[in-house]
Amino acid sequence: MASAPSKLYADDVSLLMVLLDTNPLFWSSSSLTFSSFLSHVLSFLNSILLLNQLNQVVVIATGYNYCDYVFDSSLATNQGSENGRMPALCANLLLKLEEFAIKDENLHKDGSEKGLASSLLSGSLSMALCYIQKVFRSGALHPQPRILCLHGSADGPEQYVAIMNSIFSAQRSMVPIDSCYIGSNNSAFLQQASYITGGVYLKPQQPDGLFQYLSTVFATDLHSRAFLQLPKSVGVDFRASCFCHKKTIDMGYICSVCLSIFCKHHKKCSTCGSVFGQVQSDNGSASNLKRKTT
Numbered sequence: 660m661a662s663a664p665s666k667l668y669a670d671d672v673s674l675l676m677v678l679l680d681t682n683p684l685f686w687s688s689s690s691l692t693f694s695s696f697l698s699h700v701l702s703f704l705n706s707i708l709l710l711n712q713l714n715q716v717v718v719i720a721t722g723y724n725y726c727d728y729v730f731d732s733s734l735a736t737n738q739g740s741e742n743g744r745m746p747a748l749c750a751n752l753l754l755k756l757e758e759f760a761i762k763d764e765n766l767h768k769d770g771s772e773k774g775l776a777s778s779l780l781s782g783s784l785s786m787a788l789c790y791i792q793k794v795f796r797s798g799a800l801h802p803q804p805r806i807l808c809l810h811g812s813a814d815g816p817e818q819y820v821a822i823m824n825s826i827f828s829a830q831r832s833m834v835p836i837d838s839c840y841i842g843s844n845n846s847a848f849l850q851q852a853s854y855i856t857g858g859v860y861l862k863p864q865q866p867d868g869l870f871q872y873l874s875t876v877f878a879t880d881l882h883s884r885a886f887l888q889l890p891k892s893v894g895v896d897f898r899a900s901c902f903c904h905k906k907t908i909d910m911g912y913i914c915s916v917c918l919s920i921f922c923k924h925h926k927k928c929s930t931c932g933s934v935f936g937q938v939q940s941d942n943g944s945a946s947n948l949k950r951k952t953t
Contacts (some may be wrong), residue, residue, distance in 0.1 A: 663786075672802040673715070674803065674804040677807050680812055682812045684776050691867070699872075703870055716789075722759065723812075724779070729799055730752045732748070781944050784808075784822065804834050806837065811840065814847055816906055821853075828894065839872065840861070845896065861876065901920050903922060914928040915933075
């Protein structure tokens, strides 16, 4: 009997895009230190690469001024540190992270505006999707991509539009967005991202055991998830942010042309320029159309 034709990439080969929150404004007040967080993450990334020799890991650092690629396993060399005591992944990633943190801090000092309390999640999501599209166009055979957001910073309502665009882009490309949020409260953006794209949202109850959460929930490839009972999203916050003041709202005015959301009535849509009209209510008086943002 003839053997089945071999495939360059099997169903269990993954391309893991890791979005790493490096915002010092968050880590300075977190119960989990950034060094401990990195220790858990590095162990997790090593385990991903050990599961399959064809697995690929790409790490994108998410600062509060800009984002950048800090590690790509497909480009990494096998050389470790000079004294040979540190693996190549740890040595390369830590070096790039140090350079990234210095540049991010310099941009904060040189910029006229103050750094945001939130990380640039919209930027790192866009970079991850661009990298994935490049992989898609490299050929018919490619690993199964997924995005893992390791974040703790609070949501930035001013990034709502850009983040939602990235979420819908990932949904259309069938790229799940997994989220591991280690902040004090839940992240509405990451909850929506994981729910819409079919990913997993998890908020660890004990941050000191982060590696166990990562290895048991997020180490599984997309093919194996069909056979596992993974955490499901409960109580997702679908509230939107208004386009005028960038605040989270429960009720608002929605443009019927471009679906822009406003917390107050405007005569003209600031996004598409459409003129808002009046609608007749049940009692015959004219009133503005107001809808729930959820």
